Amino acid sequence: MKAVILARVSSKEQEDGHSLEAQLGNLETYARKKDLEVIQVFRVIESSTKGLRPEFERMIDFIREQPKRVALIVDCVDRLQRSFTHTPVLDALMRDDRLEIHFVREGNILDKDATSAQKLMWNMGVVMAQSYTDQLSDNVKRSVKHKISKGEWIGRAPLGYLNTEDPEKNRNTVILDPERAFLVKRLFQEYSTGASSLTELQRKSKGWGLRTVKGNIVSTQTLHRLIQDPFYYGIMTVKGQQHPHCYPPLIDREMFNACQRVRLGNGRAQAVRETKAPFILRGLIKCAVSGRKVTCDLKKGRYVYLICHDPENQKKKLFIPEARIMEQIGQAFKSLQIPSAVLAEIVDHLKQTHESEKVFHHDSIKRLHGESEELDRRLDKLTDLLLDGSITKDIHNKKHQDLTQRRYEINKKIEQHHEGNSQFKIALTMLVTLASKAWEIFESSTIDEKRQLIGYVFSNLEMEGATLCYSLKKPFDLFVNLASYQEWRPLRDSNPCRLREREVS
Numbered sequence: 001m002k003a004v005i006l007a008r009v010s011s012k013e014q015e016d017g018h019s020l021e022a023q024l025g026n027l028e029t030y031a032r033k034k035d036l037e038v039i040q041v042f043r044v045i046e047s048s049t050k051g052l053r054p055e056f057e058r059m060i061d062f063i064r065e066q067p068k069r070v071a072l073i074v075d076c077v078d079r080l081q082r083s084f085t086h087t088p089v090l091d092a093l094m095r096d097d098r099l100e101i102h103f104v105r106e107g108n109i110l111d112k113d114a115t116s117a118q119k120l121m122w123n124m125g126v127v128m129a130q131s132y133t134d135q136l137s138d139n140v141k142r143s144v145k146h147k148i149s150k151g152e153w154i155g156r157a158p159l160g161y162l163n164t165e166d167p168e169k170n171r172n173t174v175i176l177d178p179e180r181a182f183l184v185k186r187l188f189q190e191y192s193t194g195a196s197s198l199t200e201l202q203r204k205s206k207g208w209g210l211r212t213v214k215g216n217i218v219s220t221q222t223l224h225r226l227i228q229d230p231f232y233y234g235i236m237t238v239k240g241q242q243h244p245h246c247y248p249p250l251i252d253r254e255m256f257n258a259c260q261r262v263r264l265g266n267g268r269a270q271a272v273r274e275t276k277a278p279f280i281l282r283g284l285i286k287c288a289v290s291g292r293k294v295t296c297d298l299k300k301g302r303y304v305y306l307i308c309h310d311p312e313n314q315k316k317k318l319f320i321p322e323a324r325i326m327e328q329i330g331q332a333f334k335s336l337q338i339p340s341a342v343l344a345e346i347v348d349h350l351k352q353t354h355e356s357e358k359v360f361h362h363d364s365i366k367r368l369h370g371e372s373e374e375l376d377r378r379l380d381k382l383t384d385l386l387l388d389g390s391i392t393k394d395i396h397n398k399k400h401q402d403l404t405q406r407r408y409e410i411n412k413k414i415e416q417h418h419e420g421n422s423q424f425k426i427a428l429t430m431l432v433t434l435a436s437k438a439w440e441i442f443e444s445s446t447i448d449e450k451r452q453l454i455g456y457v458f459s460n461l462e463m464e465g466a467t468l469c470y471s472l473k474k475p476f477d478l479f480v481n482l483a484s485y486q487e488w489r490p491l492r493d494s495n496p497c498r499l500r501e502r503e504v505s
Contacts, residue, residue: 003036003071003102006059008044008079019363020045023075030104036071053086060089069097069111076105077125082133084126084474120478127474148238151246158231159212159222160184160250165404172408174247181250183210184226188251191227192258198223227259278447279304281322284454288462288469289314296322308463320466328468329442329454336438336457336479368414375407438476 007023020043031038040062044055063070074080080101081087093099100111101122108121144154157163157174160181166173187205190196196204202220210218226232233256234249235242279296287294289309297305297319304322309315379400386396442453454461457476462469472480 001036001069001071002039002066003031003073004059004063005031005038005041006044006072006074006080007042008046008074010046023079026075027073027104030102031073034071034102036073038073039066039070056086060093063093063099066098069100071100071102073102073104076103077122078129078132081126082129084130087123087126123474123478130474148236148243151236151244153231153236153245153247154238158229159218159226160232161247162213162401163405164401165408172405174245176248176250177213180210183208184232185250187223187226188232188255188259191262192255194262198227227263230256232256279322280447280450281306281325281454284451284458285325285461285463285468288464294463306463308465311464318465320463324466325463325468329458330439332470332472333438333442333457336476338479365414368410372407372410372414375403375410379403379407 005024005027007020007027009019024041024043028038040059042055042059044059046053046055059072063072072080080103081090090099090101094101094110094112094114097112100109102109103122103125106121106125108118110118110122147154153174157177160177160183161174162177164173164175165171183205186208187201187210190204191198191201198220202218202223205218205223212218212222230237230242231245232250233253234244234247236245237243279298281294282296283293285294285306286292287308289311295307297307299305305319306322306325308318308320310318382391382396382399382403385391386393391399438457442450445453457473458470459473460469460471471477
């Protein structure tokens with residue numbers, strides 16, 4: 001049989017670390033043992049989770065052009081995919097007898113006659129690969145959240161400030177720009193009087209010699225954003241939320257408000273309202289009629305109602321007891337079942353997957369340490385060039401800032417890999433435990449834990465009156481009533497519908 005080899009890494013750095021060559025050697029040896037004729041080799045350097053995958057699409061087109069079935073040889077599931085985006089394409093090719101997939105490390109071969117257990121192993125491999133990337137993403141979010149809680153800025157400093165490194169604390173910080181801070185303050189002072197428009201202010205700033213860090217003239221659009229930025233009086237805005245920062249303010253709030261009165265008049269921001277009672281479903285469900293979030297209300301201090309619109313009369317509001325919706329959510333949790341025989345296979349496969357992820361962590365950490373050591377050498381050389389008079393202090397400071405920023409990013413990635421390696425095993429255990437004992441866990445959980453479990457299992461939660469409409473996230477949709485089937489094949493319908501649970505009278 002003719003075969004195609006796929007070797008993939010996510011970045012140029014991994015390619016330089018010979019990860020591609022190591023994969024290719026193993027895959028070519030496998031092809032010879034299986035007596036497969038390799039007709040094409042795809043060396044892919046691209047992420048499997050971010051943006052488009054042009055090289056992957058080129059490989060799929062090549063397979064489609066072949067007159068007979070082709071074997072696709074890949075090291076393991078996460079080298080082929082880290083999400084379910086391309087599963088329908090691969091599954092369709094196998095059903096048409098145009099493709100069979102050989103996962104060398106897992107020892108799993110899939111074709112049109114693959115058993116339900118084989119396909120389950122494939123799906124679980126994708127889930128675990130996606131779970132790993134999600135864990136890294138969660139680590140980044142936690143790190144960002146922690147910095148924000150301490151009042152630290154997480155992006156490029158606005159005009160009038162500079163990103164730099166705090167030598168005492170060995171971390172990045174923000175300082176006032178000695179060359180531009182007083183000019184930016186002058187902008188606010190000038191604009192707050194109402195005597196100058198933004199266009200006039202732009203002309204004046206050009207005459208003052210105000211330039212961006214890159215040396216460009218400050219545009220009117222930049223001034224428009226600058227005048228509205230509360231960072232200058234001590235408040236940073238992150239994803240629409242405002243937080244006090246820990247850096248020296250350039251102006252006071254009174255001057256900032258004066259500028260806003262000139263720009264907008266007496267505009268006022270509306271405060272965000274929060275509920276006092278700890279509702280389980282607050283913010284988790286949409287109304288299928290209005291498309292807005294379903295609100296919660298507490299009656300007589302103990303009865304919780306969900307407020308949505310009537311599907312029969314869109315202007316009419318319905319007050320649905322929370323208990324009726326929770327009963328339907330409970331039925332969904334009860335439907336998640338894994339037979340003991342299948343559970344044993346899954347656990348064994350997850351152990352193999354975890355070993356694969358440990359290798360990935362080790363290789364990534366080794367590569368990052370190498371890059372960090374190279375940055376240290378470049379920083380030492382940069383200092384020597386400054387002492388020798390080969391470069392100016394301005395050039396030194398700019399390059400030093402870029403290198404220290406990159407070193408900080410590398411150190412954070414190393415920390416995330418160390419944390420991700422331990423959390424990945426926890427995620428595997430939680431996944432299998434939740435899928436096999438979902439209802440017992442949910443029933444005994446606190447309100448906050450129930451909210452987390454609902455968000456972990458469900459997606460697209462909507463209410464059509466008293467009826468709950470939803471989809472289950474992968475892989476939980478694979479486990480619905482699994483115990484009632486003697487032969488289970490996790491194939492998606494070509495036109496899938498969302499699951500609908502209706503109240504039982």
